[in-house]
Amino acid sequence: MDTKIKIKSTNLNVFYGEKQALFDINLDINQNEVTALIGPSGCGKSTFIRCINRMNDVIDICKIQGEIEMDGKNIYAPNTDVVSLREKVGMVFQKPNPFPKSIYDNVCYGPKIHGIAETKDDLDQIVENSLKKAALWNEVKDRLQEPGTSLSGGQQQRLCIARAISVNPEVILMDEPCSALDPIATAKIEELIDELKTTFTIIIVTHSMSQAVRVSQKTGFFHLGKLIEVGTTEKIFKNPTNNMTQDYITGRFG
Amino acid sequence: MTKEQRLQKRYSAEKRFKWYGIISICMALLFVALLVTKVLSEGTSAFVKSTIEIKLNFDQTALNLPEKPTTEDLNAIDFYSFAIDQILKTYPTSNRDEEKELIKLFTTDFEFEVKDFFLANTNLLNQTVSFKITASSDLDQLHKGNYAKNISEDRRKISNYQLKIYDHFIQNNKITKVFNVYFFTNGDSRNPEIAGIGGAMLGSFFSILVCLIISFPIALLAAVYLEEFAPKNKFTDFIEININNLAAVPSIVFGLLGLGILLNVFELPRSTSLVGGITLALMTLPRIIIPCRASLKAVPPSIREAALAVGASKVQSVIHHVVPLAMPGTLSGTIIGLAQALGETAPLLLIGMVAFVVQVPANPLDPSASLPIQVYLWSESAERGFVEKTSATIMILLGFLIIMNSIAVYARQKFEKKWI
Ligand SMILES: Nc1ncnc2c1ncn2[C@@H]1O[C@H](COP(=O)(O)OP(=O)(O)O)[C@@H](O)[C@H]1O
Numbered sequence A: 001m002d003t004k005i006k007i008k009s010t011n012l013n014v015f016y017g018e019k020q021a022l023f024d025i026n027l028d029i030n031q032n033e034v035t036a037l038i039g040p041s042g043c044g045k046s047t048f049i050r051c052i053n054r055m056n057d058v059i060d061i062c063k064i065q066g067e068i069e070m071d072g073k074n075i076y077a078p079n080t081d082v083v084s085l086r087e088k089v090g091m092v093f094q095k096p097n098p099f100p101k102s103i104y105d106n107v108c109y110g111p112k113i114h115g116i117a118e119t120k121d122d123l124d125q126i127v128e129n130s131l132k133k134a135a136l137w138n139e140v141k142d143r144l145q146e147p148g149t150s151l152s153g154g155q156q157q158r159l160c161i162a163r164a165i166s167v168n169p170e171v172i173l174m175d176e177p178c179s180a181l182d183p184i185a186t187a188k189i190e191e192l193i194d195e196l197k198t199t200f201t202i203i204i205v206t207h208s209m210s211q212a213v214r215v216s217q218k219t220g221f222f223h224l225g226k227l228i229e230v231g232t233t234e235k236i237f238k239n240p241t242n243n244m245t246q247d248y249i250t251g252r253f254g
Numbered sequence B: 001m002t003k004e005q006r007l008q009k010r011y012s013a014e015k016r017f018k019w020y021g022i023i024s025i026c027m028a029l030l031f032v033a034l035l036v037t038k039v040l041s042e043g044t045s046a047f048v049k050s051t052i053e054i055k056l057n058f059d060q061t062a063l064n065l066p067e068k069p070t071t072e073d074l075n076a077i078d079f080y081s082f083a084i085d086q087i088l089k090t091y092p093t094s095n096r097d098e099e100k101e102l103i104k105l106f107t108t109d110f111e112f113e114v115k116d117f118f119l120a121n122t123n124l125l126n127q128t129v130s131f132k133i134t135a136s137s138d139l140d141q142l143h144k145g146n147y148a149k150n151i152s153e154d155r156r157k158i159s160n161y162q163l164k165i166y167d168h169f170i171q172n173n174k175i176t177k178v179f180n181v182y183f184f185t186n187g188d189s190r191n192p193e194i195a196g197i198g199g200a201m202l203g204s205f206f207s208i209l210v211c212l213i214i215s216f217p218i219a220l221l222a223a224v225y226l227e228e229f230a231p232k233n234k235f236t237d238f239i240e241i242n243i244n245n246l247a248a249v250p251s252i253v254f255g256l257l258g259l260g261i262l263l264n265v266f267e268l269p270r271s272t273s274l275v276g277g278i279t280l281a282l283m284t285l286p287r288i289i290i291p292c293r294a295s296l297k298a299v300p301p302s303i304r305e306a307a308l309a310v311g312a313s314k315v316q317s318v319i320h321h322v323v324p325l326a327m328p329g330t331l332s333g334t335i336i337g338l339a340q341a342l343g344e345t346a347p348l349l350l351i352g353m354v355a356f357v358v359q360v361p362a363n364p365l366d367p368s369a370s371l372p373i374q375v376y377l378w379s380e381s382a383e384r385g386f387v388e389k390t391s392a393t394i395m396i397l398l399g400f401l402i403i404m405n406s407i408a409v410y411a412r413q414k415f416e417k418k419w420i
């Protein structure tokens, strides 16, 4: 298959104040693939994916050196508009964080502020499509006006996915999206991720090796702020070249 | 010491500590109970007033009216002489002094009471009706049992002759107590029987309104800026410390500020609720900024991230999500700040809101008093009739404070969002 590189990070160094969190990260993310990032806690996985939608801008002490290119354009170039970048790069967080508003309002917020929908009907359509894509429509179609926070944890996370895809992003970042969920909800989300990759490019941080194997095509292993090894998921899990990777995936540390 | 002894000692220490707590709570409750009983026992009687029933004979000739009276004729009636004539019929007097003493048992405003009554009921022409005229404060106090009768005449406000008239009225069932509307509608007066807190209530209302209009938006914006946008540096810390200091500055200092700047430099009108409101706003600002910041801080960061992640700008995430979610806290903080401002006296004294104002203010540019100032003014007054009015005003003021604080608590509980 012809794979196109969607995101390319070159010599990315990230500092929190004096402390360096990422060291010279060079990583290519393929379009319409799921890339899994694994590694022990505190190794910088979240820091890395938060660089891709410039979520780290919010943190005062965070300094970034190097480049991240998306479709060949450096997103840290001075003329980049962060808002339109985040419109293209959606994010799903570790803990489901729906707005304390209705299910409908949760999904329509993005399209509304970006002026994607012209009419109320358009908006209804977007909400429906997004919820369908997030495999939540059947469960909530009769109670769109109920608060998003009244849903179960797994449903809330799918609502957050629906909210992320409501603005038609090209990339979706997921930071341990299943760590707060039970196995059944996790299975649903994994199924969903598999489907979503036909439309979106997905980067998922996960602590579960089996999840990485199930959903991803490419895997990167981080350790202490360095990208130790990256390759197809099959290769990383069957035949890692680095000893540390070997140790981590076999559960000898982490 | 054995293990048992130590155990015993610990148990008794805990018991002692519990009792200290209970005693302190009882003390606090005792003080509250004292305050409430004093205010209630003194103040409730101010909500009723004594009236004297008299016969009014609206005789055409007595009123000096032509056959078909026009509005002008009606307005030209000399109600003073008419009312005096009617009053003198209530008790047989033998000389001018006795007449004067009789008239003094009625409110000084009797003329206007009769006038208002007749002009509202002109169909009563040539009829005789009984009408309740407000009694003078002295008779009112006597009737309410606040004057001792068994002391020598020269130390009494009511003469022996007046006592005789009073007894006569009582025997004929002429004196009745009615609800005191004047207390709520009238402005201040030298005569306790017609003095009311209408002016003070409106004055308080206008100043609190001005205070709200000025302080709430400024405080909210300041809090939002400090909490969401300000860079975390020394200068921001410095501002933060000073806001906390400002909230602790004694209120009279803000009065001096209002006097020095609003009155002397900007020459705004003295004694008005506009100036009072601005002065109170200066005082209230830091007291609102602090709870506003606290409630903004309580909005979980995950909400901000959620908004930013779908491409909301920083301002959008704040206006669409953070501020509305912080609203219950900001509103209750504001209401509590306003309640404090409502009870504030010292700064208003300095900007001249302590003036004696008879006219009920129609807008914030009219001179006016405020409720706590009215309490202060009346508590200074020697007249016995003002004592109950002072306590009644305190009751009204406390009532407003309780209502405002309850709304604040209710707003917070009702609209508070529960996060997962
Ligand atoms: N906001 C922050 N301020 C300071 N240090 C941070 C911040 N966020 C993360 N770090 C540090 O950066 C390192 C990487 O963290 P993170 O990217 O969250 O790791 P992971 O997601 O892989 O567990 C950690 O050592 C962590 O302490």
Ligand SMILES: [Mg+2]
Binding pocket: A045, A046, A047, A175
């Ligand atoms: Mg993480």
